[in-house]
Amino acid sequence: MTVFPRSSPGSVPSPSTGNDLATPRHVAIIMDGNGRWASQRSRPRAEGHRAGTANVRSVISRLVERGVEYATLFAFSTENWSRPGEEISALLAILQEVIRSEAEELHQQGVRILHIGRLDRLPEDLSREIVNAVKLTRDNRRFTLTIAFDYGGRADIASAIKSIIADGVSPDDVDDRLIARYLATGSTPDPDLVIRTGGEFRISNFLLWQSAYAEFYSTPVQWPDFDGDEVDRALDAYRLRKRRFGGVEPNG
Secondary structure, three states, rough: OOOOOOOOOOOOOOOOOOOOOOOEEEEEEEEOOOHHHHHHOOHHHHHHHHHHHHHHHHHHHHHHHOOOOOOEEEEEHHHHHHOOOOHHHHHHHHHHHHHHHHHHHHOOOOOEEEEOOOOOOOHHHHHHHHHHHHHHHOOOEEEEEEEEEEEEHHHHHHHHHEEEHHOOOOOOOOHHHHHHHOOOOOOOOOOOOEEOOOOOOOOOOOOOOOOOOOEEEEEEOOOOHHHHHHHHHHHHHHHOOOOOOOOOOOOO
């Protein structure tokens, strides 16, 4: 999952203009359409997932070029375990292969890798690879790439509540900010923009709390075909939005 062009170490593209109000600091993506992409080409669904994984490189590279600092990719939900066993096995194998082969290069390029979701239901070897990649890159700050694998928004909120109770926090001390710190995404800002590929308009249990005020962008383009030009379209659409966070514009 090398997300930047292969060249010399430390060659992460620098944002051309820096982050501003018209540039989302954090983009979250529901990577949908891999299976349909493969089926339309009479290929196994696993080939769609492999093509989708290969596509991450160009998408993240373009996000960095446009000044985005954080990306969260929804790779596998808590509900995806209901899919056929063959497809699940292929997904797990692809993820392990990618982490094993790419973690070091991402580290050299200054990328911090985070994982949100459960690890206890994953194969032990895969869980170990994820933990090692997170540890290896934990001090990097040039770009943060979060992989949501075996993640669900409701489970995330439930886990946060359990931890708050276990820590003996007084009900009077519970507010939005405290809950946010207990969520799996406590070390990253909330997403400004949520992109869904594949044409659907639902959020599928993804970052339910965190995306409360995010802008939503849906495209019929399936994930393996969501290239740099499609990233530009999504970010350009975001620039036209007026984020009011429940308020109104002056004189509006």
